[in-house]
Structures are given as structure tokens and as C-alpha cells.
Amino acid sequence: MxxxxxxxxxxxxxxxMDAVKTTRAAHHHIEEVYTPFPVHGLDKALGLAPTRLAxxxxxxxLCGLGFATFMMNYIMIQDWPQDIGGKPSFxxxxxxxxxxxxxxxxxxxxxxxxxxxxxFLRSRLxxxxxxENPDVRTTDDHFLMEVSLHGNEEDAVAxxxxxxxxxxxxxxxx
Amino acid sequence: MYTFSNKLKTFSxxxxxxGVIGIAYGFLTAPKTVQDVELILAExxxxxxxxxxxxxxxxxxxxxxxxxxxxxxxxxxxxxxxxHVLHQLQNKPWAAVYVAAIFFxxxxxxxxxxxxxxxxxxxxxxxxxxxxxxxxSAYLLPGSIIFFILLVASSxxxxxxxxxxxxxxTDPTSPNYDFIIAGKAAYxxxxxxxxxxxxxxxxxxxxxxxxxxxxxxxxxxxxxxxYKKNFKLxxxxxxxxxxxxxxxxxxxxxxxDAHWYSTLxxxxxxxxxxxxxxxxxxxxxxxxxxxGYLDFVNKSxxxxxxxxxxxxxxxxxxxxxxxxxxMWYANIPEEVTYYIFRIKEYNLPFFGMLVLNFLxxxxxxxxxxxxxxxxxxxxxxxxILVGHYLDFYNMIMPGTVGxxxxxxxxxxxxxxxxxxxxxxxxxxALAKTPLLVKNNxxxxxxxxxxx
Numbered sequence: 001m002x003x004x005x006x007x008x009x010x011x012x013x014x015x016x017m018d019a020v021k022t023t024r025a026a027h028h029h030i031e032e033v034y035t036p037f038p039v040h041g042l043d044k045a046l047g048l049a050p051t052r053l054a055x056x057x058x059x060x061x062l063c064g065l066g067f068a069t070f071m072m073n074y075i076m077i078q079d080w081p082q083d084i085g086g087k088p089s090f091x092x093x094x095x096x097x098x099x100x101x102x103x104x105x106x107x108x109x110x111x112x113x114x115x116x117x118x119x120f121l122r123s124r125l126x127x128x129x130x131x132e133n134p135d136v137r138t139t140d141d142h143f144l145m146e147v148s149l150h151g152n153e154e155d156a157v158a159x160x161x162x163x164x165x166x167x168x169x170x171x172x173x174x
Numbered sequence: 175m176y177t178f179s180n181k182l183k184t185f186s187x188x189x190x191x192x193g194v195i196g197i198a199y200g201f202l203t204a205p206k207t208v209q210d211v212e213l214i215l216a217e218x219x220x221x222x223x224x225x226x227x228x229x230x231x232x233x234x235x236x237x238x239x240x241x242x243x244x245x246x247x248x249x250x251x252x253x254x255x256x257x258h259v260l261h262q263l264q265n266k267p268w269a270a271v272y273v274a275a276i277f278f279x280x281x282x283x284x285x286x287x288x289x290x291x292x293x294x295x296x297x298x299x300x301x302x303x304x305x306x307x308x309x310x311s312a313y314l315l316p317g318s319i320i321f322f323i324l325l326v327a328s329s330x331x332x333x334x335x336x337x338x339x340x341x342x343x344t345d346p347t348s349p350n351y352d353f354i355i356a357g358k359a360a361y362x363x364x365x366x367x368x369x370x371x372x373x374x375x376x377x378x379x380x381x382x383x384x385x386x387x388x389x390x391x392x393x394x395x396x397x398x399x400x401y402k403k404n405f406k407l408x409x410x411x412x413x414x415x416x417x418x419x420x421x422x423x424x425x426x427x428x429x430x431d432a433h434w435y436s437t438l439x440x441x442x443x444x445x446x447x448x449x450x451x452x453x454x455x456x457x458x459x460x461x462x463x464x465x466g467y468l469d470f471v472n473k474s475x476x477x478x479x480x481x482x483x484x485x486x487x488x489x490x491x492x493x494x495x496x497x498x499x500x501m502w503y504a505n506i507p508e509e510v511t512y513y514i515f516r517i518k519e520y521n522l523p524f525f526g527m528l529v530l531n532f533l534x535x536x537x538x539x540x541x542x543x544x545x546x547x548x549x550x551x552x553x554x555x556x557x558i559l560v561g562h563y564l565d566f567y568n569m570i571m572p573g574t575v576g577x578x579x580x581x582x583x584x585x586x587x588x589x590x591x592x593x594x595x596x597x598x599x600x601x602x603a604l605a606k607t608p609l610l611v612k613n614n615x616x617x618x619x620x621x622x623x624x625x
Binding site for chain 1: 495502503505540542
């Protein structure tokens, strides 16, 4: 089944923001918006749910902290508690100041890297991935709003022309 | 325009009166003679308190050998111990006042420094808060005067807080002679100490008065040269501040433990009162907003202050740990005694402040939504303020009262007194000018600041 979508192109982010608001007010379903740079407040105008990436990062950080603690406790205290320069290896807490730099770095390392990997997975980014760009100009100086088309084609085109679009196309999407 | 409500004024007076009573109680109950101390120790001995028992056990262990010398040696050691404890207990009310005085003066200084950083950085978010900062830092003047009087009192030997001020420490023929302190006498001597204090305190206060004057003149005339003047003043102040701050932290805090030294101490002290100052700005802003005085302050301003509280709390912890860990790791006797004593005798305040100053702020303020909730900021702010009071307590008390510490009527009285003075002078200054600066080139941006 082929569905039709409208590609409305804008050349200014303010116009785009207004267009997004009027489109949503008119109850058109916005599939996607392509912009060459982050437009401040666009996610709010689109009504996108806030990201949970920060929560992931916090949990990853705790994992890193736990891993560092487990690792050093096993190596330095449990497995072979040597006397190295008089450091007290009797229990983890007694020698903890020496472990804090590692605990800190591991926390940051896990939080940062796992969060980036999560971001790549969730946003489906990887090397050799085919670009999903509907119009090359959207990486340079144009903004594109993709809206699913229901009902009358002419009315919809006229509506998007009215929102300040410099170009409105109807595309068959497979 | 803010009016200093009668309720708040009465409240501040109440704090001052309660504080004065608490401090007077502390001074009146301090032991005057060795005999008093003997009684106190006997009572404590009866109750079986830890540290003094230990001290007695060590003196007892000296008693080996023939009975005559044994008794004499024991007696002499006991007398010395009593004198030692007497000095500690006599210092206690002084030190309680000193900690509270320095803490609240530093909060005013931290607020003023934050204000100057906003000027020097041409910050676009904060001008709506300038009047709050200017007014709350008004406590700097009365605070410095009281603090200077305390320094003079110590110099006049009214107390024994600074060991290097004692008679005979630099005199080789004296039984009090201390060659380490004698070696530092070129820097640690009373006239030079007081001259430095005058320069620093006067310097900060002059900068504050000029900045405030320019800010009011800008309001009235709309002449932007006042803004430029304040910008240059702020840049000059920050240079003066960082030098004077470092030196004053050696003078007023580090010299209490005159045998000990640390290179990052100035930064550490700075981080401690800077975060307290920012916290007080946030608390006062929330209070004034809840009273309906700051309608132009929105959630984003509060959010920014909370981010500063969060960030500088971590910065403080970083410095605390850097200082602690380097000394713990190298374990050089002349450095590490500082921490050994604190861990042994001040275990709860020493590690408790880490929970209050690091763990709770990190967990409570890491969430963006939480940073916009007033009650979370108020709760965390109280933790931070109590924690940093304890921080100053941990810096000053071990060198002045040693193991005889206790947070009782005197300490709480001193906190109440200076909190009352801080509220009184801060809010009195707040009522003198409109709460929103006019003609500041950044103020429109600041009013519409949105994060």
C-alpha cells in the first residue's frame, strides 16, 4: 500500500516553528522534521516526549562505580592483600582514598561511553548506514516538515503554502 | 520596593538576644582555674567519657619505678594535663563565637564575590538578582568589624586560640619556646597579622561600597559609564580577592594549627564559603519570591542558582578530597597529624559534613526537575549550610579546644547571634532600594531568561 506524504520546505527556523504550531493546531500528523541545526524549542513545539538518556547515564555511572569497587576489592583486598608501601589492605574502607580516583574515572567512563552507545542505538546511527535524508538541502539551509496526507490533496497543499513554505511537494512513500 | 516586615525584624532580634544569652552562658560557665577543671574532669571521669580516660591511662603508665619519683612525675603530668584542658575549655566560648563570626562574614563575602563574578562575566541571567546579592552582602561591614574585634581580642591574649601569639614562643630562653613557630615569626607576628587583616577587610568593604554606589547611581541616572565602572571594579576586585582570600585563609584559619601547612588551603576555604554564599542567595530569593516581591524572577533563575549549588558543592568535595588524599597517601608525620586528630576526635562532624556537603546535594540536585522545586532547594540548602558550618568548625575547633569539643548552648547561641545579625543587616539593606535594577544593559535579557 502506498501512502502519500507532504514535504513542506522552509528557509527560516522562525517560520518553521510557526508552521509546526499551526500544523499541530490543525490536527495534521507531523511525521518528521529535518533541520540543518538544532532549533531551540522545536521538540516542545512538536510535543515530543523528553529524553530519558540522562537517567540511563546515571544508572550506567552507578554500574561503573559498582564495577570499580568490586574489581579493586577483589584484586587488592580479597585475592592478594599485599603490603604495598604500608598501605592498609585489611579492608576496602581502610584503603579507600587510594581507590577513589579509579572509582571516579570508572563512573565517568561507564556513564559517558554507555550513554553514547545508547544514543547511537536508539537513534539508529552506525557506520555505513544509508542516510535517510529526503532532500539534500536540509543539511545546508532548508527545513523540511514531513506530514502524512489524509483527505484532500489540494486543500493540504494550499494549507502548507499558507504556513510560509517555500516549496510544498506531495511524495509517494512506499 | 521591599519593606522589612516587622515579623522578620522581631525574629532577627529574637535570634540576636537568644544568641547573646547563649554566648554569655558559655563565657560564664567556662572554668577559671585548674581546680574547676579538676572538678569537671572528675565528673566526666565518673561518667566514663572516652578521651579523658585515655589521657589518664597514659599518665598512669608513666608511673613505673620507685614510688617517690612515681608520685612526683604523676603529679606533674597531671597538673600539665589539667592546665592543657583548662586552656581548651577557656577557648571554647571564644572559638564558638569565632567560628560563627567567620562563617557568616564569609557568606557575605561569598555573595559579594558571586555578584562581582556576574559583573565581570557580563552574565545575562543574573541582573534580576543583583539587588538581592548587593543587600545580603551588606552584612560584610558589620561582620568584618566584629571579626576584627575578635582578632584584636586574640592579639591582646584574651584567649589562647592562636598558639603562635602566646608569650615566649619565639624566645629561646622561655619554657614556651617553639622553634618551628619561631621560624615562622617573620610572617606570624601580631602587628603584621593585624595590618594584613585591616588591608583585607577594608579592601573588600571598599570594593563593596563602591560597587553598590555605582549600581544605585546607574539606577538613578541611566548613565552607562557607571556600568562600565562596575565592570572594571569587578575585574580589579577579583584579582584583589583571590590574593587576599588565599592569604587570609592562612592567617585566620591555618595559623590556628601553626605547625601544619597545606598549599591548596585557600582554594578549599574559598569553595566552602562560596557555595554557602550561593546557597544563601538561593534561599533568600525563594523566600522573597514566596512573599511576592520578586515576580520578575522565574523558575529558570532558581534553576541556575541550584546548578551553581550543585557544581560548587562538587568542587568543594574535590578540593577536600585532594587535600585529604594527598596527605593520607604520603603519610608524612608533620602533615598527617592534622587529619589523624580530626578522624580520632571529630569523627562524626568530620565525615558527617561529607554527607551533608557532597552526598545529599549530589543526589538531590542532579535531577533537572528537582532543581526547579523550591522545597528541594530549601532542604538541600539547609544541608549545605549546616555542612559548611561544620566544615569551619572542623577547621578551627581541633586547634583551639582539641578533644573538649561539644556543640552545645554556646555554639548554637553563636550561630543564632550571627544569623540574626545577618538577617537584620541583609534585609535592612534590601528595603533601601527597589528590588529590580534599572538601566542595567543586561536586565531585559535577564527578565526573559529562560532555560
